[in-house]
Amino acid sequence: QVRAIGESLSDGVPLIIITRGCFGREMDYGPGPVRNDMQKTIWQTARDMRAEMPQILITCIDIPINLPSDVLQDITQSPLNEYRELMYQDGTWYTPTVINAAPLGRWMQENTREKPALKSKLKARTEVTFNRKRFDWQDGQRFYANMWLLGWRAVIEARPAQEVTRRSDLTFYPGATKPEAAPIKMPPSVAExxxxxxxxxxxxxxxPAAMLAATKAYLEKASLKEKETLQEATKVCDEAGDLFKAKSETESACEAVALKVKALVSMANCDEALKVATEAFESASDASTKAKA
Structure with missing residues (x-):
């Protein structure tokens, strides 16, 4: 037992830390530049633990507070399982990356914030002001080549970001035509x-078995508003049923028909669901298949 424990420790101890919406990234929690000191504490502590104890495989995940937990199942698959720090925002997974900040350092050096000195009016009139120009005979960024910045790099897009339509009704005069209000197209859900x-x-x-498993898992969380995806689910059931019939697997084909009926009921298309169920019952060859139908 001691040897087995030692081998498991040498392989690594996995640890996943999930935070929601504030830890691990820059964010203001109040009006103005008010910083929360605890934002970076958890991720920095995890980085210190990785450096001191490499056998502990710590993964830090940061997701928005209103995001369901179903999206977290992607972190166990490639390519997300290769990263130790991930952040989900607007349908895309990001990971921290180090960026050379030489242009930023040069800009900050040339644009310093100076407080205006208090001068008397007489001195301001008599003082001569000069407008000098600066010429770089050498590359100015080489002095800031050792400046680095921690930014974010996109890893994979889980789902497309929500499209923001440009408003064209901002015409404020009495004779302006009022356009019809179009519904906002929502992004696909996590289940979709x-x-x-x-x-x-x-x-x-x-x-076909994997196709039915994916359809069954989706129908458990499908919404009535997702008509296009539900229609695609019915087509998937037909495809899986044809593949099962080609392999002479009658019970699996009957299960595909049952999932199609469930998808039609989820679409509130009860007449079509009843028609499909009746056809399946009439085409059944044995008593067990008829009972399932």
Whole structure:
């Protein structure tokens, strides 16, 4: 037992720290430049622990406070499982990266914030002001080559960002035409994004069982507003049913029909669901298949 414990410690002890919305990135929690000192404490402590104890594999994840926990299942898959610090924002995963800040250092040196000196009016009139120009005979950024900045780099886009439509109704005069208010197209939900990702893998592998598993997991969390994705789920059930029939797997084909009926009911299309169920019952060959239908 002691040897097994030693081997497990040598392989590494995984530890995942999940924070929501404030730790690990710059953010103001009040009006003005009010900084929270605890923002970087957790991530910096984790970095110190990695340096002192490399056998502890610490992963820091930061997600918005209103994001469901379903999106966290992607961190166990490639390429997100290769990073130790991740941040999710607006549909994209980011990781910290070090950027050379030589242009920023030069700009700060040339644009210093100076307080105006108190001068009397008489002295201001008699004093001669000069406007000097500066010429760089050498590369000015080489003096700031050792300045570095911690920024963010995009790793993978989990789902497309929400599109912000440009307003064209800001015409404030009596004779202006009032355009019709168009609904805002919401971004795909986490369930939709997960379903499409799993469906792509299943179609590439031509695995009908994986296609049904992805559809079943999606229908448990599907919303009535997701009509396009629900319609795609019914087509997936038809594809999986045809593949099962080609392999003479009657029970699995019947399960595909049942999932299609469930998808139609989720779309509030009860008449079509009843029609599909009736056709499945009439085409059943044995008693067990009829009972399932």
């Amino acid at each position: 994004a997960t379903f499409k990702k799993a469906l792509t893998k299943a179609r590439d592998a031509a695995d």
